[in-house]
Amino acid sequence: MHLTDEPLLLDPVLQETFAPEAGALAVFAGTVRNHNDSHAVTRLAYSAHRPIAEKMLAEIERETLERFDVTRCRVLHRLGELAIGDTSVLIVVRSVHRAEAFAASRHAIEAVKHRVPIWKLEEYADGTKSYVKGCSLHEGHHVEA
Amino acid sequence: MELTVEYYGMLESVCGTRRERVSLQGDGVTVAAAMERLEASHEGLGQHRKHVAFAVDDELVGEDAALRDGSVLALLPPVSGG
Numbered sequence: 065m066h067l068t069d070e071p072l073l074l075d076p077v078l079q080e081t082f083a084p085e086a087g088a089l090a091v092f093a094g095t096v097r098n099h100n101d102s103h104a105v106t107r108l109a110y111s112a113h114r115p116i117a118e119k120m121l122a123e124i125e126r127e128t129l130e131r132f133d134v135t136r137c138r139v140l141h142r143l144g145e146l147a148i149g150d151t152s153v154l155i156v157v158r159s160v161h162r163a164e165a166f167a168a169s170r171h172a173i174e175a176v177k178h179r180v181p182i183w184k185l186e187e188y189a190d191g192t193k194s195y196v197k198g199c200s201l202h203e204g205h206h207v208e209a
Numbered sequence: 210m211e212l213t214v215e216y217y218g219m220l221e222s223v224c225g226t227r228r229e230r231v232s233l234q235g236d237g238v239t240v241a242a243a244m245e246r247l248e249a250s251h252e253g254l255g256q257h258r259k260h261v262a263f264a265v266d267d268e269l270v271g272e273d274a275a276l277r278d279g280s281v282l283a284l285l286p287p288v289s290g291g
Contacts, residue, residue: 113285116267177288197287
């Protein structure tokens with residue numbers, strides 16, 4: 065499972081990915097911030113095309129393992145309503161040395177942002193809501209419109 | 210043929226629904242042909258067309274993919290996970 069409606073917890077992922085041959089551990093967590101584009105954000109809601117998002121997150125893990133020759137890679141994403149400070153995405157990479165762990169975790173989060181069908185709905189201090197501009201799946205680029 | 214169309218992200222508010230059943234004439238209708246029909250019934254959908262990706266029965270496809278009776282067509286706007 066890569067998607068969850070429950071809070072993302074780091075400790076279980078650290079236990080799951082333990083590897084005695086790995087001397088480097090890189091953790092990236094995305095957290096909900098209280099502002100975006102000069103708007104005060106009060107909370108977020110993430111939704112997904114769950115079957116495809118699950119497949120894409122598993123594919124990103126496999127691809128990251130192969131491309132960067134790391135020992136472990138887990139990519140987890142939260143769905144549902146999140147408060148300021150909550151963890152929205154968690155990436156854990158273990159490798160023999162540090163350089164590949166940093167590079168692999170960077171690759172994994174960029175892939176999540178560009179390729180996984182998940183949508184972020186922001187709620188603002190004035191009560192209005194708006195979906196965040198994103199990346200087109202079939203064009204693979206950021207949409208400015 | 211009968212099609213189920215799912216609207217994700219901001220397309221849910223553009224089209225005013227999360228999921229709907231649509232009847233189309235003939236077999237082997239493509240995603241592009243279905244989109245023409247959907248754009249005619251949902252004002253505002255057309256302006257998002259070039260940035261929308263498609264999935265049929267949980268697989269990403271192109272606009273030339275064929276639909277079958279009972280297919281689920283998902284419209285996926287630009288993504289913003291992370």
